[in-house]
Amino acid sequence: MRLAILDSGHRLGTKILFALIRAGSRQPIPGPLKLMMYRPAFFGAHMKELTHEAMRGPSAWSVGDRELMAAFVSKLNECKYCVKAHTGVAARAYEDEARVAAVLADLDAAPIEEPLRATLRMLRALSREETVGVDDMRALLAAGVSRSQIEDALAVAFAFDTTNRLADAFEFDVPGPKAFEAGAKYLVARGYR
Amino acid sequence: MADIRKAREALIARILEGDGQAPRAQRRAAFDNAPLSEPLASLIRKLTRQAHEITDGDVAAVRASGLSEDQIFEVVVCAAVGHAARQNDLALAALESATKE
Numbered sequence: 001m002r003l004a005i006l007d008s009g010h011r012l013g014t015k016i017l018f019a020l021i022r023a024g025s026r027q028p029i030p031g032p033l034k035l036m037m038y039r040p041a042f043f044g045a046h047m048k049e050l051t052h053e054a055m056r057g058p059s060a061w062s063v064g065d066r067e068l069m070a071a072f073v074s075k076l077n078e079c080k081y082c083v084k085a086h087t088g089v090a091a092r093a094y095e096d097e098a099r100v101a102a103v104l105a106d107l108d109a110a111p112i113e114e115p116l117r118a119t120l121r122m123l124r125a126l127s128r129e130e131t132v133g134v135d136d137m138r139a140l141l142a143a144g145v146s147r148s149q150i151e152d153a154l155a156v157a158f159a160f161d162t163t164n165r166l167a168d169a170f171e172f173d174v175p176g177p178k179a180f181e182a183g184a185k186y187l188v189a190r191g192y193r
Numbered sequence: 194m195a196d197i198r199k200a201r202e203a204l205i206a207r208i209l210e211g212d213g214q215a216p217r218a219q220r221r222a223a224f225d226n227a228p229l230s231e232p233l234a235s236l237i238r239k240l241t242r243q244a245h246e247i248t249d250g251d252v253a254a255v256r257a258s259g260l261s262e263d264q265i266f267e268v269v270v271c272a273a274v275g276h277a278a279r280q281n282d283l284a285l286a287a288l289e290s291a292t293k294e
Contacts, residue, residue, distance in 0.1 A: 042267065057197070
């Protein structure tokens, strides 16, 4: 972490909680948790609520689909920490590692449903060109993606565009694969609250 | 979806208008990607373009310019949320137009 406060500036109750988590999981405290738990009244409490709603709230997209979108947006933003974390969560939610790897390697060739592919393409245009037009949205609707599905995908992108930038600005430590595995297991079971 | 919009507005209102250690005008400028003084301006510019290229030196320079870690934390959060919110607004506006016809 580039800010010492995010490593060791938490209030006492949070420090005790972190010690318990470290003892129980035998893993370091994940960067996102350190960030969300630092002065949570400023940012973390609202952000956790928003992320949970986007990733686990009611939606026509499955949890796996939304985690895949999170990994995909993270890849476009070149956020190494978030790509690793959410590739793992998506694979676990889908119970299909190959599907996630295929999308991240080559969206056009990946064996996925067309509405999902079209949605990921829209997210790619939004991220790369910083804009998306009415025609793009019309095409997406014509591809069979509902309005609420588009809104839900944009909510995932909102949460992860924010988190990607913070992960890289503050520099979350990238731990080993076991830590990501433990994190993925937790996020599939419990979500982001 | 009403819930996510509410959550988004609550988050933005809190970081921009609630109490903080960085001045509200500075938080607002970071959120809007509006002009800021150096070296903070460089850090925020990188954050909105290529956040993965931010270095230890970029953050150290802002600290050395007199901002506390808490102020940096707040301003960086505002810039990241602001970037995501602009993208989100653009896309939602396009969707709104596409479904109106």
